[in-house]
Amino acid sequence: MRVPQPTISHPVQVWDGTEMLECVSIIPEAPDVASFCFQSPTGALFSYVPGQFLTLELPVPGGPLYRTYTISSSPSRPMSVSVTVKAQKGSIGTRWMLDNLQPGMRIRASAPAGTFSSHHHPSEKYLFISAGSGITPMISMTTWMFDLGRPADVVFVNCARRPSEIIFRQRLEHMASRFPEIDLKFVVEETDRYQPWTGYQGTFNQLMLGLMAPDYLEREVFCCGPEPFMQAVREALTGLGFPMERYHQESFHPSLAEEAANPVEGDVVPDEAAPAEVAFALSGVTQTCAETDTILATARTAGLNIPSGCTFGVCGTCKIKKVSGQVHMVHNGGITDEDIEAGYVLACCSHPIGKVEVEV
Structure with a gap:
């Protein structure tokens, strides 16, 4: 059973990020x-x-x-x-x-952004694996399915240091008690004093995965947590022959593989020895730099403030309009193809090639 896509239609105003x-x-x-x-x-x-x-x-x-x-x-x-x-x-x-x-x-x-969602990968079976606060996108997706009244088959795995640190435990247990399609599996590193623990204990591994979801090869996998944790999950799945095109992760830390796979705005590679120049049109400031400097770093050198969050092309906070010139941009999903075509770039991961003018 495929989960219906989120289509929300409101007769009233929808928040777009312009209002506090x-x-x-x-x-x-x-x-x-x-x-x-x-x-x-x-x-x-x-x-x-x-x-x-x-x-x-x-x-x-x-x-x-x-x-x-x-x-x-x-x-x-x-x-x-x-x-x-x-x-x-x-x-x-x-x-x-x-x-x-x-x-x-x-x-x-800012308005909601990001592409990490079961919405983009409809499936009859999911495997959600998270650690710590990485549980947040999983609880959102699971709550959506629960509220529809017909959730997909979800094996929900969450890892925490100890049982008392499992976030949303009661909410998840409530949803699982109403729908057997939601199968909870908690893993803790250590127990709480005077509180017996009968679930999984230790570090998430291939053996646990096989016990939790014997049909993992049939599932769409979503993973979120600290980078070392996600790396361990990737290695476990790879070692078991899982088709990694069905693996998706949310991370605010860039990886070389992600950077290599994402589109590049501009045809040339920045040269550390080549001089560049960024003109900030609205501020009336021009700052020289090297082609290997980002527009964000150049703005800060010039005493200007461009709002930024992750600083490597994930969140999209530093999106600005490029008036003229060429940049080399390698992002991690923080900007759409439509925005790029419209002339926008992410200041944190855009390198000026020669002279560039931006609306800042």
Whole structure:
């Protein structure tokens, strides 16, 4: 049974990123993890594909900080949109949200973006594998299927340090209790004191995969989590002969394979010894640089601020209009072919070839 595609039609305004979001509630999920729920102050509804992300502009001390978070809510519930964030050691943006963002406060955000979604790969059987906060796109996709009332066959695997750190455990158990098509498998590294654990324990591996989903070769696989975790999953699947064209991962860390596979805007390769020049039309500033410098780095050298998030072509926050000239751009999905044809580039991964003028 194929899952219907998300088609949401609203007779009212749909939020497009031009209006600020208002935080309406905060839900603690686990240690240093919370879900922030936002609504449009004007009542606009939210339309997106489950698995997409938002880029938030966070007013941290010292200037705005742009951070990308996968949406953890489902477009089947369009009155609000939520992101679930986990503070890591050294976190700045996420730490600020956990310590400072309160209901009633408003922040700016870009419109939903991203292509990591079961929507783009319809199948009768899925295998969702995640670790830590990588569970967020999986909960969005699973909630969408649950709300349809006829979910696909989903084996949902989530790995955490200990049972108390499994995000959305109760929500997932509720959905699985209503639909046997949703099969939950939790893996923990260690147990909680005085709390017996009867599930999988250790590090996710090929043996666990075979026990959790014996028919894994028939499934469309989606994976999200820290890069070492996703690498281990890729290696496990490859070693078992899984057809990797049916493997999809969400990551805000670039890989050489992804960069090599993505389109390049421009026919020449940047030369470190070749001089270049970027004219920022709206600011009236021109800055010299090398062809191996990005437009984003050149703007910062010139004292200009171009909003940016991931800095390697995933989130699309730094999209700007190129007025003239040629750039060499290798992105990771943060810009569409239509935008490229219209003259837009991503400043973080675009290198000026000779003289280039942009609308900044």
